[in-house]
Amino acid sequence: xxxxxxxxxxxxxxxxxxxxxxxxxxxxxxxxxxxxxxxxxxxxxxxxxxxxxxxxxxxxxxxxxxxxxxxxxxxxxxxxxxxxxxxxxxxxxxxxxxxxxxxxxxxxxxxxxxxxxxxxxxxxxxxxxxxxxxxxxxxxxxxxxxxxxxxxxxxxxxxxxxxxxxxxxxxxxxxxxxxxxxxxxxxxxxxxxxxxxxxxxxxxxxxxxxxxxx
Amino acid sequence: xxxxxxxxxxxxxxxxxxxxxxxxxxxxxxxxxxxxxxxxxxxxxxxxxxxxxxxxxxxxxxxxxxxxxxxxxxxxxxxxxxxxxxxxxxxxxxxxxxxxxxxxxxxxxxxxxxxxxxxxxxxxxxxxxxxxxxxxxxxxxxxxxxxxxxxxxxxxxxxxxxxxxxxxxxxxxxxxxxxxxxxxxxxxxxxxxxxxxxxxxxxxxxxxxxxxxxxxxxxxxxxxxxxxxxxxxxxxxxxxxxxxxxxxxxxxxxxxxxxxxxxxxxxxxxxxxxxxxxxxxxxxxxxxxxxxxxxxxxxxxxxxxxxxxxxxxxxxxxxxxxxxxxxxxxxxxxxxxxxxxxxxxxxxxxxxxxxxxxxxxxxxxxxxxxxxxxxxxxxxxxxxxxxxxxxxxxxxxxxxxxxxxxxxxxxxxxxxxxxxxxxxxxxxxxxxxxxxxxxxxxxxxxxxxxxxxxxxxxxxxxxxxxxxxxxxxxxxxxxxxxxxxxxxxxxxxxxxxxxxxxxxxxxxxx
Numbered sequence: 001x002x003x004x005x006x007x008x009x010x011x012x013x014x015x016x017x018x019x020x021x022x023x024x025x026x027x028x029x030x031x032x033x034x035x036x037x038x039x040x041x042x043x044x045x046x047x048x049x050x051x052x053x054x055x056x057x058x059x060x061x062x063x064x065x066x067x068x069x070x071x072x073x074x075x076x077x078x079x080x081x082x083x084x085x086x087x088x089x090x091x092x093x094x095x096x097x098x099x100x101x102x103x104x105x106x107x108x109x110x111x112x113x114x115x116x117x118x119x120x121x122x123x124x125x126x127x128x129x130x131x132x133x134x135x136x137x138x139x140x141x142x143x144x145x146x147x148x149x150x151x152x153x154x155x156x157x158x159x160x161x162x163x164x165x166x167x168x169x170x171x172x173x174x175x176x177x178x179x180x181x182x183x184x185x186x187x188x189x190x191x192x193x194x195x196x197x198x199x200x201x202x203x204x205x206x207x208x209x210x211x212x213x214x
Numbered sequence: 215x216x217x218x219x220x221x222x223x224x225x226x227x228x229x230x231x232x233x234x235x236x237x238x239x240x241x242x243x244x245x246x247x248x249x250x251x252x253x254x255x256x257x258x259x260x261x262x263x264x265x266x267x268x269x270x271x272x273x274x275x276x277x278x279x280x281x282x283x284x285x286x287x288x289x290x291x292x293x294x295x296x297x298x299x300x301x302x303x304x305x306x307x308x309x310x311x312x313x314x315x316x317x318x319x320x321x322x323x324x325x326x327x328x329x330x331x332x333x334x335x336x337x338x339x340x341x342x343x344x345x346x347x348x349x350x351x352x353x354x355x356x357x358x359x360x361x362x363x364x365x366x367x368x369x370x371x372x373x374x375x376x377x378x379x380x381x382x383x384x385x386x387x388x389x390x391x392x393x394x395x396x397x398x399x400x401x402x403x404x405x406x407x408x409x410x411x412x413x414x415x416x417x418x419x420x421x422x423x424x425x426x427x428x429x430x431x432x433x434x435x436x437x438x439x440x441x442x443x444x445x446x447x448x449x450x451x452x453x454x455x456x457x458x459x460x461x462x463x464x465x466x467x468x469x470x471x472x473x474x475x476x477x478x479x480x481x482x483x484x485x486x487x488x489x490x491x492x493x494x495x496x497x498x499x500x501x502x503x504x505x506x507x508x509x510x511x512x513x514x515x516x517x518x519x520x521x522x523x524x525x526x527x528x529x530x531x532x533x534x535x536x537x538x539x540x541x542x543x544x545x546x547x548x549x550x551x552x553x554x555x556x557x558x559x560x561x562x563x564x565x566x567x568x569x570x571x572x573x574x575x576x577x578x579x580x581x582x583x584x585x586x587x588x589x590x591x592x593x594x595x596x597x598x599x600x601x602x603x604x605x606x607x608x609x610x611x612x613x614x615x616x617x618x619x620x621x622x623x624x625x626x627x628x629x630x631x632x633x634x635x636x637x638x639x640x641x642x643x644x645x646x647x648x649x650x651x652x653x654x655x656x657x658x659x660x661x662x663x664x665x666x667x668x669x670x671x672x673x674x675x676x677x678x679x680x681x682x683x684x685x686x687x688x689x690x691x692x693x694x695x696x697x698x699x700x701x702x703x704x705x706x707x708x709x710x711x712x713x714x715x716x717x718x719x720x721x722x723x724x
Contacts, residue, residue: 051722089719091685098679098719100384138721142384149723188724190692195720 029069030214035062036175038207040081044185044198050095051192052085052104059205065213071116073126081106087140090195102140106201108132108179110157122165129158134181134201155181155202163211171211178204247408247452247504250429254405254651257433259480260631262366262655286353288330290338293323293348306344310337325353360386362475362482366655370481370626371593372612372667378484381674381714387475387486388677393445394471394488394529394669395522397515398464400457401492402435402630402650403444408458410504412647422642432458433651435465437473437480437628442489446525449494450514451506460650461498462630466658467533468492469627470666471673480628480655484670485677491527493518496534499638500648510534515575516547523554528676530558531669533662537563537571544575552584557676557683559669561661562589563602570602577606584683586690589706590664593619595697597705601661608707609690610697611671613664616657624657632656671713678717689716 037060042048045055061079068074087100114128131154138149161175181201185193193199292315294303307315307326315324328337334352341350360382361367373379412425449457459465472490473483495518496510508514515534522530530551551558563573579587587606590598590613597603598615614624631654632639637646668690675686691702693716694709702708 047722085722087719087721089680089685089689089716091682091688094682094685096680096682096685096719098717100718102721104722136723138723140718140721142380142718147718147724149721151723185723190720191724192720192722 030067032065032067032211032213033062034065034075034077034173034209034211036060036077036079036207036209038175038205040203040205042203043180043200044193044196044203046196047185047191047193047198050088050090050196051102052083054083057081057083059207061207065211067116071118073114073116073128075112075114075128076109077112078107078109088192090192100141102138105135105137107135107137108155109135110155110179112157112159114159116163124163124165125161126163127158127160129156131156132179132181134184136184136201151184153181153184153201155179155184157202161209169212169214173209173211174207175209176204176206178202247410249456250407250409252406254407254431254433256405256651257402257436258652259436259628260652260654262369262626263631285334287332287334288328289353290326290328290334290341290350291323291353292326292341292350295346295348298346302346306341306346309344310340326350360476363478364473364475364480364482365478366481366626369622371622372614372625373482373484375593375595375612376667376711377714381717384714384717385674385678387483388488388673390442390487390489392485392488392529392673392676393491393527394485394531394673395491395493395527396464396468396471396666397493397495397518397522397530397532398459398467398534399461399496399498400449400451400459400464400494401438401444401447401468401490402433402459402465402653403439403447403457403490403492405431405433405651406456406458407431408456412503413505415503417638420642422638422645425645425647428647430647431649431651433653435469435628435653437477437653438465438469438490440474443472445489445491447492448518448521448525450518450521451494451497451501451508451510453507457492457494458650459492459494459498459630460500460504460635460648462632462635462656463496463498463533463658463662464492464494466625466627466629466656467531467662467666469629470625470663471531471670473627481626483627484667485673488529488670488673491522491525493522500635503638512541512543512574516541516543519544519547519551519558523551523556528556529669529672530556531666532558532575533561533660533665535561535563535573535576537565537573539574540577541574545578548575548578548582548585552582552683555681555683556584557672557686558582558585559665559672560585560587561665562587562604562607564590564600564660564662566600566602570604572604573602573606576602577604579608580606583687586668586687587707588613588661588665588668590614590659590661591697591706591710593623595710597698598659598661600659601664601705603704605704607704608687609668609694610706610710611664611667613661614657614659616659622657624659625663626655626657628653628655629658630654668711671711671716674713674717678719689719692716 041056049055063077065075082105089096110132112128112130116126157179159177163173165171179202184201186199338350414424475482475486495515560576576587579585589607589610590601592615631652634649634652691708693712696709697706
């Protein structure tokens with residue numbers, strides 16, 4: 001979804017997030033920070049692989065999480081994917097590499113609400129879902145400014161994970177996330193994504209995270 | 215088989231038809247030429263043959279007008295006066311809401327961060343007015359701009375019309391790895407002297423006497439020849455390996471493909487680093503006068519196509535054609551060329567004003583992916599008056615229209631000087647043996663001139679990595695700038711070639 005209803009919805013999410021924090025009882029809410037590192041496999045496998053050489057890539061991120069009463073939680077997370085590739089020409093499924101360097105950078109900011117299955121044990125599973133603003137940049141050699149791409153798209157995601165409390169202040173976790181960013185790719189007929197009829201910038205991510213806080 | 219109309223006024227064309235008809239019955243057995251000397255003096259360059267107005271070269275102003283000013287926002291270049299204390303520097307920067315400076319190696323200036331929304335020029339002026347600042351300027355992005363230093367390049371409107379300066383930034387003229395065959399009247403590719411026997415003939419009832427045995431000098435076109443430039447030359451008109459141009463058409467066409475460029479001489483060409491393969495498959499007036507054993511017929515052209523492909527040509531330019539019935543022999547040759555990985559460019563024809571008959575072998579192009587038929591546009595980006603139309607026209611390129619756009623509205627390249635070749639045009643009293651070692655820069659027009667732009671373009675694409683003939687045709691069509699009726703049409707095909715856009719290809723999103 002391009003800028004529009006989705007973006008307005010997304011833009012209002014930080015406000016919800018702040019309201020949740022303010023409304024939370026100081027005694028019951030816990031604010032924690034986290035950092036994560038993972039791998040994302042893009043839904044637009046053929047397109048991404050054609051330009052970047054692989055349909056997967058490393059993503060690192062971090063954010064803030066607020067645990068709320070009734071085992072609810074809210075997080076805001078920023079992450080970054082960056083990879084180098086080259087421009088191509090696709091004809092009847094055959095790919096011709098043109099040797100022109102290109103760089104793709106994706107920077108999502110995602111807001112998630114969810115539920116923690118916290119029964120007082122050291123291991124806490126959790127599930128959640130939310131909305132994100134995905135900043136997409138694509139630059140290449142020989143391009144004019146208006147030929148490079150700098151756009152933002154709204155995406156949606158669901159996730160689930162398990163957190164293991166290692167110490168009183170540190171927890172380790174593993175998380176899986178499915179994201180959809182519809183109609184982000186393939187809008188230009190002269191794009192690789194349009195050649196493979198792929199339009200979703202989302203994908204499936206697996207990551208490990210370190211949580212600081214109680 | 216005839217050559218597509220060339221630009222220079224040739225009042226004798228009609229006359230030559232009569233002459234050919236008049237002499238056909240009395241044509242003697244063909245004479246043969248004798249190589250007299252394997253070397254000769256270098257070619258003579260007589261410069262441009264008319265007084266055209268110069269065309270403005272690409273400038274920074276035109277870049278700005280196109281919205282490509284390239285200023286970087288959010289930072290400035292600032293040089294403080296020597297001895298300025300850090301505190302004083304910060305005081306100055308505070309006035310423009312700057313938050314940081316960045317010192318760089320190999321620099322006696324700083325990069326200063328400013329508000330990304332601020333106008334860099336305005337902030338730079340504000341800073342420059344401070345006593346501690348020696349200078350402050352916005353950061354403009356520089357880019358390569360391959361503007362050839364050939365002195366006549368500004369008069370080649372055709373290359374800026376294709377945005378070739380920026381296309382050459384991406385691919386500067388291909389390399390010697392690509393061979394382009396020029397199937398034409400030959401090419402002025404070497405220096406030599408050849409002895410011919412010039413027979414008598416008649417034009418419009420005017421008899422021209424036999425000149426007897428004459429020794430004719432040839433030279434390589436100075437702005438075309440270079441070390442390892444020509445490969446596997448072949449002459450099917452004289453059935454030998456010396457495809458010497460006695461017309462000028464083939465040399466002009468070869469120039470558009472690969473004129474030596476950035477050599478401070480003359481003009482530029484599209485793919486100026488490629489190797490050229492001269493393959494002579496059509497005869498000129500002097501071939502006729504000297505009694506060449508063969509004429510440029512369908513079968514000769516078909517053989518020329520196969521020869522070029524079998525000897526390593528990756529791109530074939532055919533600025534030749536005819537009206538009349540279909541030609542299976544040429545069709546099969548073109549199919550063979552594509553099957554061997556060669557891309558073929560064919561002129562669409564110049565017969566629009568003469569009943570617009572279907573052109574051969576251009577008609578084959580629409581049925582073979584990897585063979586493309588090229589129509590011509592003038593300097594005004596409108597179809598040239600002569601350019602044939604039809605379903606076989608697939609793409610357009612500059613061919614010039616000197617009636618509509620003036621004498622400099624043609625395509626300027628170096629070729630044989632007609633003062634020394636067309637001696638029969640001055641009447642019998644001025645008739646003398648020709649010289650093919652004197653050259654001039656001349657404006658020609660025709661789809662013959664449009665086709666080599668596309669052949670050069672194909673060479674650039676091959677060098678860039680697109681090796682399939684069908685894919686080359688597809689990318690040319692995909693990135694063509696639509697002209698005329700929306701979408702493909704019979705006047706322009708898919709539109710004007712857009713080499714830069716095609717060479718850039720596709721990104722993930724754009």
